[in-house]
């Protein structure tokens with residue numbers, strides 16, 4: 001059990017209340033949702049970097065890839081399978097990229113774990 005703040009919420013509850021992607025998962029913030037089930041949500045990125053740019057998130061709050069533990073294996077496996085299915089549905093299986101930015105130094109700006117599904121154009125390597 002973590003500490004309770006002056007608002008009576010635990011630190012974890014306060015993080016989940018304020019987290020942008022938790023708020024999208026609760027449908028408090030609008031997003032163009034392409035897929036949803038009990039564990040995962042997929043929606044179009046607000047600032048697309050390719051003709052297809054979808055974010056796939058577990059609904060449960062996990063801050064980043066660095067926070068994963070063995071108990072997240074099924075959930076993250078499912079998240080990748082959803083990304084793969086969406087790549088097929090969106091017609092980009094001839095070439096797509098899945099990206100996970102972990103930490104501010106690697107470009108992570110929203111601290112709720114997500115994978116970017118990018119497709120519909122040619123990609124360079126190495127990434128910037």
Ligand code: DGP
Nearest residue numbers: 031043044045046047101107108109110
């Ligand atoms: P990253 O920088 O890897 O943490 O990716 C976060 C992505 O989230 C970034 O590509 C832009 C996207 N994003 C930020 N705010 C919103 C929002 O309110 N709605 C949607 N759909 N995407 C957002």
